[in-house]
Every structure is written in structure tokens, then in C-alpha cells.
Amino acid sequence: MSSYFTHIVCLECGQEQAADPMAKACPRCGSQWLDARYNYQTVAGLWPAALAGRGDSLWRYGELLPLAEPDPEISMGEGFTSLTRLYSYERLYHHEHLYIKDERQGPTSSFKDRQAALAVTAMRRAGITECVLASTGNAGAAYAAYCARAGIKLWLFLTSLVPSEKMREAALYGAEVVKVSGTYDETKHVAAEFAKRKGIHLDRGAKAIPGKESMKTLAFEIAEQLAFNLGADASGRWRSPDWYIQAVSGGIGPMGVWKGFEELLQMGLIEKMPRLGIIQAAGCAPMVNAFKAGHAQAAPVIPKTLITVLATGDPGFSYGYLRQAVLSNGGTMEAIEDGRTFEAMRRLASKAGYSVEPATAVAFAGLEKMLAEGTIRPGEVVVVNCSGHTFTAESHILGDQYVHDLNLAAGQNGTAHLAPDEGLDSAIRILDEQVTSILIVDDNPSDRRLIRRLLQRYKRYRIFEAASGSEALKVVVDHRPDVILADLTMPEMDGFTLLERLKNDPQTADIPVVVVSAKTLTDMDARMLKEYSESVWTKGGFDTRQLVDHVVKVLGDVSAPPADGRLSRSYSIETHETPVEENTGDKQVIVIIEDNPQDLRLARRLLESEGSYRIISAASGRDGLKALYEHHPELLILDLMLPEMDGFEVLRIIQNDPKLRDIPVVVLSAKELTAAERTELEPYITSVVEKASFDRNQFLYIVNRILK
Ligand SMILES: Cc1ncc(COP(=O)(O)O)c(C=O)c1O
Ligand SMILES: [Zn+2]
Incomplete structure (x- = not known):
């Protein structure tokens, strides 16, 4: 098979240059946004007949890839993942034709395997032996695996918020993992600077030709698979869905998918373009914000979301590209709060049998929103890109009652x-x-x-x-x-x-x-x-x-109530005040987020001595937030100076999430707060306790007043 890659066009000034998978910039304007072009007329004459009998991997589409053939030492059979219909989910939402493009079936469980397969193959052909990459997580795992196969040393830059499981996975593949305490945009910057100083090849992600081109194969597969599922259209062509939905951070997925469908349309292989549903986490939604405001450029944001895979605060050029794609065809951009995402994640697993990672659940929560608001009309065919493992996220969404704990060996604990x-x-x-x-x-x-x-x-x-x-x-x-x-x-x-x-x-x-x-x-x-x-x-x-x-x-529950009179007291519920309630038996849950072990021990001991509180502690903002989702405590005690994600940031995330917003917060602070800080904190917190002037009685008084 040969590639029909003919030349490259600069997306900013239109300048053309020779076909080269490793091309870096436009010779005229210096832009890094380059686009590969092919001899579509010839390929249109070959497809789909030529595809019959080819293997089930993305390489079956070699004519429209910058490299036509896989390297057998590198390829792991990537691509051609299942397109599966979600029957039970359809019943739940009274909507037919919801499909999942199951990218979990790639070698490292995300659609980034496509990108890594092409990019790493191109690198090896170009004689590159060392590479630098910044990633929000999944591209990192994919590149690490493929670089291991290619014998390329990978320097992988991740933000410190990437779950440690993902870091370990990359390290297991032999990558040098560099953890950067900063945002993803800063991490990208550091990685680029490192590559420049060391003279190592920097992978430019969505900007690199193999990156975006690899994602076209998602579109090719979907069109081919939908024709199989729904039957070819009247003139025997493949099918586009009405909607392609994906969560977006940097945006390479839908950019490539859009281009793939454009090429199919140009070759007469499909009848129409799909609409794009671009979904972001509300705590990091620069594209959605700009889109809703009608802006042509996205203002960068500082990410405040637990979904680190989606934490690109500055999308740059990708936004303009996707905005154009959305506007040209009636698509949409939507933002989803983390709490909703975790609910959707659980729903998808329990109702449809799909265990997906939070970044995918964002797309599903987006789908649910679009169905509820009527953006997606009855009968429209929807495809959602799905990837990833849940092992990093289960505790966020399952809560503390997910297992029925039956202990037959009584009295042992x-x-x-x-x-x-x-x-x-x-x-x-x-x-x-x-x-x-x-x-x-x-x-x-x-x-x-x-x-x-x-x-x-x-x-x-x-x-x-x-x-x-x-x-x-x-x-x-x-x-x-x-x-x-x-x-x-x-x-x-x-x-x-x-x-x-x-x-x-x-x-x-x-x-x-x-x-x-x-x-x-x-x-x-x-x-x-x-x-x-x-x-x-x-x-x-x-x-x-x-x-x-x-x-x-x-409930029809006939067994006798306990005989200890625990219920004999009469309570009354007042509507607008905190109810007055005697504390008997059950413990109220308090989460303490504190990284200093001594301070933690003191607070814990004091509160436990009251006898009516159950204490759950966390030593970082991130773990603390997980504990809040998991335990829904009655009170949060929060230190301000925490590693990685400080108390101010924790408060902002809490404030942004209706699931957490109701939890009263007492701030424990080691430093005296400035007037500006006090003003910033004021709306979110119930009291401030300064560590320097810590008084046990006053501390207990504050806590008891909130909880009793
Ligand atoms: C399921 C899912 N959605 C979205 C993204 C974000 O990708 P991008 O940064 O290319 O927009 C990822 C990244 O790995 C992902 O796995
Ligand atoms: Zn140019």
C-alpha cells in the first residue's frame, strides 16, 4: 500500500510545502499549524473496494495517512476498536442510536494509542532516539508504551495532579517521568524548554502531522462501522453519525475526526458532516466559555477540576479550529461540573456495563445534558468517544456505602x-x-x-x-x-x-x-x-x-425496632434554622485536610475526645476532595497551605460544585491572613482558626456550634 500524501498547507497563511511527516513550521509565516493534504481523487477511486480484506487496524487506511505502513516492531494492532450500541442507556434516555466508540480497546486504553502509534513510528523512521512529551496523562501512557517498543527514550512531563497510578504506568514502560508542580500549560512550557536546552526532539501533539492525521482514522472507522450497523445509504456509501461527542482538553481528537469526515465527504464516501459536541469540565472550560460568549479566541483559565486529563487551560489555536467546525454545522460546546461527571460515570458503568475514566464520563454527562435540553433531536445517531480505566477514580464516585459488609465472624472487629x-x-x-x-x-x-x-x-x-x-x-x-x-x-x-x-x-x-x-x-x-x-x-x-x-x-419492614429506647426522644424539624438535636449514637463525619502530621493529630484527638465525631483525614488538597465526594461530611476543616493544590484552590472547587457547596468549612491557618485573603475567603467559609493563637476550647466551641 502507498500513502497519497502529496503536500502540506499552512493553516494560518496557506503556504504550501513538500510532504514530510516531521515538518515543523511554515517556511513563510513560522506557524506550527500545518495540515497534510492527499490525492483524494485517486483514493476515492480505490476506497472502499480496496479496503475489503485488509486487516482490522488503523493501518487499513494507509492511503490517507502520512505513513502508509506500520513498523511491525512498533505496531500493536492499534485502531479498529468496536462501535457498540448502548441499548440499556437508550432506554434510560428514550433515545435510539447511542453508540460508544470503545477506545478502551487500544493497547493503553485510550484513543491516544492512535497518535502514539503514528508519531513514534514516524520518529523511528526519522532516526530519532530520544523524545520529550508533556501530557495530561493518557498520551503519556500511550507514548511510553510505544516508545518502549521502538527503543526510544521518553522524557514524560506530567503535572503533579496526574494520579500516581498513571505516573507509575508510564514509569513501568521505562519513561523518565518528570512531575511538575504547576498547571498543565506550565508543564508544557517546561517540557519545551527542556527539549530545547537538551537538543531532544519535542513531540508537538496536535500540531505534529502524525498526531492529527492519526485521529482521522476514528472518523473512517465510524463511517465504515455505522454503514455496517445501519446499512449503507441508498447510493451504497458509508454513514456519518448525526453527532460525534468527545471531551476536550487540547482538542486533537475532534480536530482529527472532523478532518477525517471532511475527507470522506470530499471523496463522496459519505453524504454529510456530523455535528460536533465538544464537552469540557466546568472547572477548565476555556473553549466553552469563549464559544458561549461568541468569542473567536479563548481566554486561558487556571484549571479547577479533578479531571486532570482535561486540564488544558490554554487551548490556543485548537479552539479556533473547533469553533469553526462547530459553527459550520450546528454543533455545540458544553461544560459539565465534576459532580455530574462522577454521577454519569457511575450510571454508565451500572446501566451500560462500561467502566470509563472520568474524562469520558464528562462526554457522557454532556450527552445527557444535550438529550435533556433537546439539542440532540429524536432519532439522531450519536457516537461518543470512550477511553480509559476507572481504577484511579472509583473512590470519588462510589461513596462509602458501595459494599455490603457482612461479617459472619462476629465480634472480631x-x-x-x-x-x-x-x-x-x-x-x-x-x-x-x-x-x-x-x-x-x-x-x-x-x-x-x-x-x-x-x-x-x-x-x-x-x-x-x-x-x-x-x-x-x-x-x-x-x-x-x-x-x-x-x-x-x-x-x-x-x-x-x-x-x-x-x-x-x-x-x-x-x-x-x-x-x-x-x-x-x-x-x-x-x-x-x-x-x-x-x-x-x-x-x-x-x-x-x-x-x-x-x-x-x-417499607414493609416488620422486624422489631431496637428495644433500647434510642428513639424515644422527640425531635422537631425547623425549616430555616439548623435543627436542635441531641447527639446520641451515630457519629457525624468531619473531614480534615491537613498536611502537617502534628497539627492533624492534635485536631483529630480533640475532636475524637468529644465522642460524637468520626474523623477522616487527608494530607493533600486532591485527596481531601476525594474524601469529600466519598464521605459527604458534615464539616470540613481545611488547612490553607497544602502541597500541590492549596486550600484556596480546594475552596474554589468546592464552591464550583453544587454537590460540595453545602458543606460548612472551618479554615485552619498557620499564617495570619491578609485583608485581601480574608475577603477572598469570606463567602465560602464559616470560621477561621489561626494556628498561632490556637485555643482548644475555642476550636471545639466553633466546631460544636456548627454541628450541634
Ligand atoms: C476520553 C478522553 N477525552 C478527552 C481527552 C482529552 O484529549 P485532548 O487533550 O486531546 O483534547 C482525553 C485525553 O486523553 C481522553 O482520554
Ligand atoms: Zn504560514
């Missing part, structure tokens, strides 16, 4: 609840409790917390919380609770709408709903509630024991 002679029966009974789930829907976090504790004091039910009707619907889809306790007045979607939605969907109509609300009911309200709910309880005006008994009855 503190969590065992079985007496030795109770046997299997009791074990089954306990499991029964643990798998009974209750959803509490209330926009007031302290009301939610109070109801949660009342119920959990009775039995170890699994409790989920939601702050609005729309959030509640998501939990219902994901977890099918056995009973729902719902408030009526909430922002976004109120309790009445929630009830209506639940009762009108045959899959949820049978879930009993108990209403707990402070709203004064009109006759019409009362009629509707009578039809749709089990019972209505007015906040502030009932004996909580009765409520719990009632919920237990609704």
Missing part, C-alpha cells in the same frame, strides 16, 4: 454486629437492612442530615440525598430507592413536579413517597398529595418517632 449464636438468619436480616434504600429530597442540608440520622439510628438503611427534584430523579434512576421522603418547596424542580414525574413513569410509579414539608397546603395541593403520596408530615409539628415508625411500615 468494631463493625461486626452479630452475636456468635445468631447465625445466618441474623446475617440475612442485617443484609436486608443494608440493601433497603431511602432517598431524602430536601434543599435544606440540615433537614436532610437530621432525617438521615433519625432513620439510621433505627437501622442501617442505605440513605441517598438529593437537594432538588431533578437531582432526585437522577438518584431514582441510578438506585431505585425503596421509599422517598420528599420536601415540597425546592429550587429547580419542586416536590409536586417530582411526584408527578415519578407517578407518570411506570418504572417509578410504585415507589412510595412520604412528604415532609413546611408548606401550607391549598386544597388542590392536598388533593394531589392524597393521590400521589403515602402521607404528609409538617416540619416542626410532629413526633419524629412516629415518622420513623411510619417509614418503617411503608
Whole structure:
């Protein structure tokens, strides 16, 4: 097979130069944005017939690649990953034709394997033996693997926020991993400077010809596979989807995919271009921000997202390219908050059997948003690029109730609840409790917390919380609770709408709903509630024991309540104040993020001595955030000076995520805060405790006042 690569065009000034996979810059204007061009007419005469009988790897498209043949010593059969239809997901969203392009099937589990395969093959052909690359994670793993095969030494520059598992993977492949404490854009800068000083070849990612060209093969495969799935169109051509959706950081994926479809269109192999859905993490969405504001250039941002793979704060030229692509064809750019991403990740795994990495979950959360808002119209064919492992992220999304912990060897550790002679029966009974789930829907976090504790004091039910009707619907889809306790007045979607939605969907109509609300009911309200709910309880005006008994009855849970009188006290729920509540039994969870072991020990000891708090600690901002997602604590105690991601940044991420925003924060600070810092912190925190003038009693007083 030969390549029909004919020449290169400068994307900024149009200057042409000779075909060369390693070309670096435009000879006229110096731009690094170069584009390979081919003899499409000849290739159109060859494809698709010539492809029949070729192997299932991206090299089957050699005519339109800058290198036509793989190097057998380097290639690992990359490309030609499955295009799989997501039937159960389709049912969930009432939309047919949702497909996943399963890039997890590449040698290092992401679409970056395509790029690495071509780039490393081109390097070896050019006699390069050493290479520098900056990456947000996945390109690093892919290049490390391919460089190992090619015998090329790789200097891999990663930001310190890249999960250590990914760093270890690259190191295992023999890369020299350089961890940079800074943003990804700074890391890129450092890598380029290092390469220049040492005279080592720098891989220029999306700017390098093999990089973008490799991504075209995603488009070629999708068009060929869709024709297979949906049948060729009337004139026997391949098919484009209506939408191609991908999460974007630097943007090489959709840039290459767009170019691939353009080439197919030009050759008459497809009928139309797809629309692009470009999705970014809300904490690092320079493209989306600029797009929504109608700007032709993206202002760089400092990334504030846990999804490090997507942490390119300065997209530069790529934005203009993608914006043009989106505008030319009615696509869109959307931003997704991290909390939503983790929910989508869990949903995709549990509903569709796809374990993907957070960067892919961003794309799926984007898909969900576009479906919900009607951006994607009924019947449109959608393909989402999917990559990656979940091992780095499970703790973010699973929460602390993901495993039903049954300990038959009773009494061996503190969590065992079985007496030795109770046997299997009791074990089954306990499991029964643990798998009974209750959803509490209330926009007031302290009301939610109070109801949660009342119920959990009775039995170890699994409790989920939601702050609005729309959030509640998501939990219902994901977890099918056995009973729902719902408030009526909430922002976004109120309790009445929630009830209506639940009762009108045959899959949820049978879930009993108990209403707990402070709203004064009109006759019409009362009629509707009578039809749709089990019972209505007015906040502030009932004996909580009765409520719990009632919920237990609704659950059909007949086993006797505990005989120790733990529930005999009467609580009252006030709507707008923190409820006054006696602390008996259950512990409230406090997360402490503190890197100094002595300070941590002191705070932990003081709080534990109160007897009513369970302490979870983390020594870095990143681990701390994971702990917040995992444990949903009642309080966060936060040091400001932390390695890698400081307390200010942690606060900004918390503030940006509705899932975390409600958690009260006490700042522990080693230095006296400047007036400017105080002003910056003011809106987000409940109190500041200065370490220098630390007073145990005052500290406990502050914490107890917030939590009791
Ligand atoms: C699934 C997924 N989406 C998006 C990206 C971001 O890629 P890029 O930086 O090329 O935009 C990656 C990077 O590896 C990824 O794995
Ligand atoms: Zn030029």
C-alpha cells in the first residue's frame, strides 16, 4: 500500500510545502499549524473496494495517512476498536442510536494509542532516539508504551495532579517521568524548554502531522462501522453519525475526526458532516466559555477540576479550529461540573456495563445534558468517544456505602454486629437492612442530615440525598430507592413536579413517597398529595418517632425496632434554622485536610475526645476532595497551605460544585491572613482558626456550634 500524501498547507497563511511527516513550521509565516493534504481523487477511486480484506487496524487506511505502513516492531494492532450500541442507556434516555466508540480497546486504553502509534513510528523512521512529551496523562501512557517498543527514550512531563497510578504506568514502560508542580500549560512550557536546552526532539501533539492525521482514522472507522450497523445509504456509501461527542482538553481528537469526515465527504464516501459536541469540565472550560460568549479566541483559565486529563487551560489555536467546525454545522460546546461527571460515570458503568475514566464520563454527562435540553433531536445517531480505566477514580464516585459488609465472624472487629449464636438468619436480616434504600429530597442540608440520622439510628438503611427534584430523579434512576421522603418547596424542580414525574413513569410509579414539608397546603395541593403520596408530615409539628415508625411500615419492614429506647426522644424539624438535636449514637463525619502530621493529630484527638465525631483525614488538597465526594461530611476543616493544590484552590472547587457547596468549612491557618485573603475567603467559609493563637476550647466551641 502507498500513502497519497502529496503536500502540506499552512493553516494560518496557506503556504504550501513538500510532504514530510516531521515538518515543523511554515517556511513563510513560522506557524506550527500545518495540515497534510492527499490525492483524494485517486483514493476515492480505490476506497472502499480496496479496503475489503485488509486487516482490522488503523493501518487499513494507509492511503490517507502520512505513513502508509506500520513498523511491525512498533505496531500493536492499534485502531479498529468496536462501535457498540448502548441499548440499556437508550432506554434510560428514550433515545435510539447511542453508540460508544470503545477506545478502551487500544493497547493503553485510550484513543491516544492512535497518535502514539503514528508519531513514534514516524520518529523511528526519522532516526530519532530520544523524545520529550508533556501530557495530561493518557498520551503519556500511550507514548511510553510505544516508545518502549521502538527503543526510544521518553522524557514524560506530567503535572503533579496526574494520579500516581498513571505516573507509575508510564514509569513501568521505562519513561523518565518528570512531575511538575504547576498547571498543565506550565508543564508544557517546561517540557519545551527542556527539549530545547537538551537538543531532544519535542513531540508537538496536535500540531505534529502524525498526531492529527492519526485521529482521522476514528472518523473512517465510524463511517465504515455505522454503514455496517445501519446499512449503507441508498447510493451504497458509508454513514456519518448525526453527532460525534468527545471531551476536550487540547482538542486533537475532534480536530482529527472532523478532518477525517471532511475527507470522506470530499471523496463522496459519505453524504454529510456530523455535528460536533465538544464537552469540557466546568472547572477548565476555556473553549466553552469563549464559544458561549461568541468569542473567536479563548481566554486561558487556571484549571479547577479533578479531571486532570482535561486540564488544558490554554487551548490556543485548537479552539479556533473547533469553533469553526462547530459553527459550520450546528454543533455545540458544553461544560459539565465534576459532580455530574462522577454521577454519569457511575450510571454508565451500572446501566451500560462500561467502566470509563472520568474524562469520558464528562462526554457522557454532556450527552445527557444535550438529550435533556433537546439539542440532540429524536432519532439522531450519536457516537461518543470512550477511553480509559476507572481504577484511579472509583473512590470519588462510589461513596462509602458501595459494599455490603457482612461479617459472619462476629465480634472480631468494631463493625461486626452479630452475636456468635445468631447465625445466618441474623446475617440475612442485617443484609436486608443494608440493601433497603431511602432517598431524602430536601434543599435544606440540615433537614436532610437530621432525617438521615433519625432513620439510621433505627437501622442501617442505605440513605441517598438529593437537594432538588431533578437531582432526585437522577438518584431514582441510578438506585431505585425503596421509599422517598420528599420536601415540597425546592429550587429547580419542586416536590409536586417530582411526584408527578415519578407517578407518570411506570418504572417509578410504585415507589412510595412520604412528604415532609413546611408548606401550607391549598386544597388542590392536598388533593394531589392524597393521590400521589403515602402521607404528609409538617416540619416542626410532629413526633419524629412516629415518622420513623411510619417509614418503617411503608417499607414493609416488620422486624422489631431496637428495644433500647434510642428513639424515644422527640425531635422537631425547623425549616430555616439548623435543627436542635441531641447527639446520641451515630457519629457525624468531619473531614480534615491537613498536611502537617502534628497539627492533624492534635485536631483529630480533640475532636475524637468529644465522642460524637468520626474523623477522616487527608494530607493533600486532591485527596481531601476525594474524601469529600466519598464521605459527604458534615464539616470540613481545611488547612490553607497544602502541597500541590492549596486550600484556596480546594475552596474554589468546592464552591464550583453544587454537590460540595453545602458543606460548612472551618479554615485552619498557620499564617495570619491578609485583608485581601480574608475577603477572598469570606463567602465560602464559616470560621477561621489561626494556628498561632490556637485555643482548644475555642476550636471545639466553633466546631460544636456548627454541628450541634
Ligand atoms: C476520553 C478522553 N477525552 C478527552 C481527552 C482529552 O484529549 P485532548 O487533550 O486531546 O483534547 C482525553 C485525553 O486523553 C481522553 O482520554
Ligand atoms: Zn504560514
